[in-house]
Amino acid sequence: xxxxxxxxxxxxxxxxxxxxxxxxxxxxxxxxxxxxxxxxxxxxxxxxxxxxxxxxxxxxxxxxxxxxxxxxxxxxxxxxxxxxxxxxxxxxxxxxxxxxxxxxxxxxxxxxxxxxxxxxxxxxxxxxxxxxxxxxxxxxxxxxxxxxxxxxxxxxxxxxxxxxxxx
Amino acid sequence: xxxxxxxxxxxxxxxxxxxxxxxxxxxxxxxxxxxxxxxxxxxxxxxxxxxxxxxxxxxxxxxxxxxxxxxxxxxxxxxxxxxxxxxxxxxxxxxxxxxxxxxxxxxxxxxxxxxxxxxxxxxxxxxxxxxxxxxxxxxxxxxxxxxxxxxxxxxxxxxxxxxxxxxxxxxxxxxxxxxxxxxxxxxxxxxxxxxxxxxxxxxxxxxxxxxxxxxxxxxxxxxxxxxxxxxxxxxxxxxxxxxxxxxxxxxxxxxxxxxxxxxxxxxxxxxxxxxxxxxxxxxxxxxxxxxxxxxxxxxxxxxxxxxxxxxxxxxxxxxxxxxxxxxxxxxxxxxxxxxxxxxxxxxxxxxxxxxxxxxxxxxxxxxxxxxxxxxxxxxxxxxxxxxxxxxxxxxxxxxxxxxxxxxxxxxxxxxxxxxxxxxxxxxxxxxxxxxxxxxxxxxxxxxxxxxxxxxxxxxxxxxxxxxxxxxxxxxxxxxxxxxxxxxxxxxxxxxxxxxxxxxxxxxxxxxxxxxxxxxxxxxxxxxxxxxxxxxxxxxxxxxxxxxxxxxxxxxxxxxxxxxxxxxxxxx
Numbered sequence: 001x002x003x004x005x006x007x008x009x010x011x012x013x014x015x016x017x018x019x020x021x022x023x024x025x026x027x028x029x030x031x032x033x034x035x036x037x038x039x040x041x042x043x044x045x046x047x048x049x050x051x052x053x054x055x056x057x058x059x060x061x062x063x064x065x066x067x068x069x070x071x072x073x074x075x076x077x078x079x080x081x082x083x084x085x086x087x088x089x090x091x092x093x094x095x096x097x098x099x100x101x102x103x104x105x106x107x108x109x110x111x112x113x114x115x116x117x118x119x120x121x122x123x124x125x126x127x128x129x130x131x132x133x134x135x136x137x138x139x140x141x142x143x144x145x146x147x148x149x150x151x152x153x154x155x156x157x158x159x160x161x162x163x164x165x166x167x
Numbered sequence: 168x169x170x171x172x173x174x175x176x177x178x179x180x181x182x183x184x185x186x187x188x189x190x191x192x193x194x195x196x197x198x199x200x201x202x203x204x205x206x207x208x209x210x211x212x213x214x215x216x217x218x219x220x221x222x223x224x225x226x227x228x229x230x231x232x233x234x235x236x237x238x239x240x241x242x243x244x245x246x247x248x249x250x251x252x253x254x255x256x257x258x259x260x261x262x263x264x265x266x267x268x269x270x271x272x273x274x275x276x277x278x279x280x281x282x283x284x285x286x287x288x289x290x291x292x293x294x295x296x297x298x299x300x301x302x303x304x305x306x307x308x309x310x311x312x313x314x315x316x317x318x319x320x321x322x323x324x325x326x327x328x329x330x331x332x333x334x335x336x337x338x339x340x341x342x343x344x345x346x347x348x349x350x351x352x353x354x355x356x357x358x359x360x361x362x363x364x365x366x367x368x369x370x371x372x373x374x375x376x377x378x379x380x381x382x383x384x385x386x387x388x389x390x391x392x393x394x395x396x397x398x399x400x401x402x403x404x405x406x407x408x409x410x411x412x413x414x415x416x417x418x419x420x421x422x423x424x425x426x427x428x429x430x431x432x433x434x435x436x437x438x439x440x441x442x443x444x445x446x447x448x449x450x451x452x453x454x455x456x457x458x459x460x461x462x463x464x465x466x467x468x469x470x471x472x473x474x475x476x477x478x479x480x481x482x483x484x485x486x487x488x489x490x491x492x493x494x495x496x497x498x499x500x501x502x503x504x505x506x507x508x509x510x511x512x513x514x515x516x517x518x519x520x521x522x523x524x525x526x527x528x529x530x531x532x533x534x535x536x537x538x539x540x541x542x543x544x545x546x547x548x549x550x551x552x553x554x555x556x557x558x559x560x561x562x563x564x565x566x567x568x569x570x571x572x573x574x575x576x577x578x579x580x581x582x583x584x585x586x587x588x589x590x591x592x593x594x595x596x597x598x599x600x601x602x603x604x605x606x607x608x609x610x611x612x613x614x615x616x617x618x619x620x621x622x623x624x625x626x627x628x629x630x631x632x633x634x635x636x637x638x639x640x641x642x643x644x645x646x647x648x649x650x651x652x653x654x655x656x657x658x659x660x661x662x663x664x665x666x667x668x669x670x671x672x673x674x675x676x677x678x679x680x681x682x683x684x685x686x687x688x689x690x691x692x693x694x695x696x697x698x699x700x701x702x703x704x705x706x707x708x709x710x711x712x713x714x715x716x717x718x719x720x721x722x723x724x725x726x727x728x729x730x731x732x733x734x735x736x737x738x
Binding site: 043044045046048050052064065068069070071102106109110130134135136137138139140141143144145147149150152153154155156157158159160161162163164 | 225227228229232233234236238239240354355356357358360361400401402404526527528529530531532533534569571574575576578579582583585587
């Protein structure tokens with residue numbers, strides 16, 4: 001089992017090391033693409049003194065969502081957008097994305113939104129990835145439970161809770 | 168062999184049969200079994216036992232594979248139910264998938280169904296407002312439909328009866344148009360809700376903002392503890408089924424209660440094809456059931472039948488129960504069966520933002536009830552160019568947000584250190600629609616479902632009255648918001664078909680006259696006295712209140728009458 005932000009996802013049955021580590025029904029993702037996506041997710045939410053996207057396996061959550069919750073057209077844009085990232089990195093920095101510094105990576109992901117508006121696939125890819133990485137992060141066990149952003153069973157209601165008071 | 172056959176018939180014979188185990192059927196079964204009748208409770212779907220069969224109830228948001236979202240493949244297979252606000256990953260197993268239970272849409276109609284023990288009582292919004300005589304007298308005063316054969320005084324003691332058992336939180340607000348009931352402590356309004364309540368009181372005569380009466384155990388009483396239910400824990404994850412029994416459902420309350428009497432036989436996987444009419448006896452003798460696992464047709468017999476299959480399916484069963492005496496459906500001498508279908512209109516919303524000194528407060532914990540604005544239009548007299556009116560839900564909420572524009576460590580910092588947003592206010596409309604002959608359901612002549620039962624053909628649409636009412640709701644509530652000083656006041660219209668309001672009613676309406684109605688004041692078919700209908704099909708008009716509480720009271724009252732009549736030998 002693979003835990004992504006707190007939930008288990010079925011590992012791939014193929015056991016093929018060249019393929020994605022999780023079972024996907026619609027997408028065909030290689031291990032290399034998965035590794036690149038992990039680096040991109042980590043660029044959005046890096047490890048600091050707390051876990052980052054890669055450690056929380058948020059890239060696998062992104063793949064799961066794209067695989068199950070998007071129409072085929074978006075899935076295609078997502079994959080071709082993902083594939084373009086290394087090319088853009090090489091053009092910009094003459095390096096593969098994974099070899100870039102955090103600053104270069106961030107520069108690339110930020111600039112892509114503005115500069116590459118003509119390239120619909122990269123924008124779609126980045127929008128989906130950013131949205132789902134953020135969702136996976138804020139809905140992770142780390143943020144919800146460890147960082148106490150979610151309370152499942154409040155057992156109370158106060159409609160006049162003063163801001164000066166700690167919850 | 169004859170002996171065997173007799174034994175088999177004996178085994179299939181009960182004092183009473185209840186068709187459907189949702190909110191009204193659960194009550195029928197509870198009342199019948201408590202009064203000592205051996206009762207067969209038929210449910211077309213699977214069994215759902217309290218707690219045991221709530222698979223998602225204790226799951227944290229991150230334990231859902233898609234964090235609550237319904238996968239596209241499921242949405243594409245079920246486009247209608249996918250429009251429903253509650254059809255999410257945590258509760259989708261309690262909804263009927265479109266492709267499994269087809270029906271014919273003569274005009275677009277989003278029919279939202281829950282086929283399992285407990286029906287939609289697992290999923291309901293738990294709002295429980297009483298009707299008043301302003302509602303029961305509506306059709307007679309305004310000249311539509313037919314006169315209700317009952318008035319508030321007939322039903323008031325039964326409202327009290329079911330409220331005490333179900334557990335209703337609410338305030339005694341002293342409003343004629345929304346009578347008080349037997350209440351547990353109300354859920355309090357929050358700072359901005361109280362502010363709006365005061366503003367409305369100052370600015371308008373006859374308009375009120377109250378804490379909505381809701382079927383939540385804010386303070387359980389011994390009768391609730393005896394049901395095995397406990398205090399509502401403010402999770403507001405009700406649609407998953409509540410492990411505390413904090414809100415009322417058939418599963419948590421009436422069905423286990425009926426089972427405890429020793430008089431209940433619960434039979435899931437049992438689709439009722441038709442009700443059997445005995446021409447010699449001049450009454451119904453039982454029902455024909457299809458076992459959905461074996462596809463076998465089985466007959467069950469009883470002295471009295473309660474039809475609680477949910478409004479439109481009750482119509483379907485009666486339409487499909489034909490005999491020499493009733494060629495057009497059971498009890499359908501008048502020809503009104505399946506006609507005068509109406510619904511609630513939830514198609515409008517108004518939102519806004521509060522800024523001011525109450526920004527020093529937020530909420531803590533969660534409120535399962537919200538606020539309610541009782542109908543204020545055309546209550547005492549006709550005052551607009553449309554008939555009837557609307558109630559409205561209201562709520563003020565304050566959430567957290569993060570600036571998600573950066574990436575990297577600053578994005579992460581923002582997500583970990585959320586900012587408190589401003590107070591947002593919102594309202595939704597709950598409009599009454601006018602029952603009309605042309606809004607009807609019939610059986611399709613050719614199309615059948617998986618059990619060989621004709622598919623229901625639904626021909627229901629909005630009308631001009633609905634459009635005018637929606638506009639008035641927008642105008643009035645926007646004005647109320649603006650007068651209260653709310654900013655960014657916006658209206659929103661929900662596009663789409665009727666049905667999504669999940670309050671379809673009528674088709675087997677009550678009335679004094681057998682020539683123009685199906686049921687008498689005791690919910691008996693005029694022409695077949697041992698068949699009772701106490702679900703939404705019986706509704707002569709819809710008014711604005713969420714209807715479930717009335718169905719509960721109707722069921723308890725009708726059972727009391729039926730058992731009395733049986734004792735007198737009249738049934």
